[in-house]
Amino acid sequence: MKFSKGVQDGLPIGLGYFAVSFSFGIAGSKFLSWPLVTFISMTNLTSAGQFAGLQIMADAAGTFIEMAIATFFINLRYSLMAISLSQKVAPNFGTFKRLLLATGITDEIYALAVSQTEPVTARYFAGLMVLPYIGWSSGTLCGAVCGEILPAVVTNALGVALYGMFVAIVVPQMKAHRPTLIAVLIAIACSFAFKFVPALSGVTVGFAIIICALVASLIGAAFFPVKDEEESA
């Protein structure tokens, strides 16, 4: 698992991130100067978390505690992914490398890394991070500097690139593995419930995602335990 292979595999994520973070740049430029908006992306590398954080910063009544709690719940899924990724990395992926590369645990980089058949080496994971990091940072920069020029129709269309990438990761596995299809449908049903059942509407988006993923994955694990050779698929 080479560095260069990682860079190559990271290209589509980098392109997608550029498009998505472009819209973050536009949103941020409404009340922050462009270097400050860009620096948020360079230090966080998270989509939903940054958007929520930006709203709290923009709110005159926003507090640091609120920021900490919102960030915690929206990004708690990264802990789940970090646990999952720890099961997939090569033996020589040591503590120092993990501390250095942990920032690369995003939804897409993680999903691509764990879908590899071989154990993930630090070199490969570092390579995988490069273009997404550049795409995410430079997209924010471009969005903050020149986003105002583009009409909303175009920026909305760019924003959907992120979801397109999610679909491209999930659908092939749903097609290949029926239990995954069932688990995904449960997660979607659960996600709809959080959106439309009034009693559940107070739950934050980040927390809702965690609950949906937990419920669906627990049901999947209970009824369709995967065989060892399937886990890497």
Add this chain to the structure above:
Amino acid sequence: MITLHDYCLFLLVMAGVTYLLRAVPFVLLKGKIKSRFWRSFLAYVPYTVLAAMTVPAILYSTNSMLSGACALVAAVIASLLGRGLVGVAVVACVTVLGVDGIMLLL
């Protein structure tokens, strides 16, 4: 407007919490998890997380629910036809652009 001082503190909280959420479990878990149940659970997590993030959020991410729904359907079809990450993302973007563009003209 936010002061530079407040911005720095907000950024520190946001980036710090995000980093710790990623790094702490990643560093602490060194061995293989023995239980087949938990290994199965973790194998399902990436797909269920992404699914829950996408649906129904995609329907509310564009100008109209119609363009969001069309983008979702188009992306699923493109993916079933074997398109990769970039191909599917482009199909989704173009679909939104087309549908919202037509609705603007109507």
